[in-house]
Amino acid sequence: MDVLRLIDEIEDIVEGGSSLPFSSKVMVDKDELLEIIKEIRIKLPDEIKQASWIKEERQRILAEAQKDADTLLNEAENRLEELVEQEEITKKAKERAEEIITKAQNNAKEIRLGSMEYADNLLMETQENLKELIELLNENRKELRGIK
Known part of the structure; x- marks a missing residue:
């Protein structure tokens, strides 16, 4: 992460600066x-763009999961229509179609929940990184201003 490297450079400059006698202050090149x-x-x-990308990726994953669920539902409905045409197995066809629909809905729900959890974890990690960066920047700014 480039920002962290730059913050490390600031720390190095502050640590390598000339100390002022009888104080904790240092002189650095402004x-x-x-x-x-x-x-x-x-x-x-x-x-910030990376965080946006993660959000967009989450949306893409959710859309893909919904598309897969819709495809499974359409396939189940098509199969149900075929089975209904056959009089002697109509009852079994309806039961099987309902099982397929329930399974498709459960699969879609699991995919949706898993992708939301994945995206949430990525966003949380990015948020934590940004928090750390902001805290570090605030500390460095305070040090630069001589405030503790």
């Missing part, structure tokens, strides 16, 4: 730090 902060601002949208 332009160098501002350049790195500028790069972080440029890179952060990429992190």
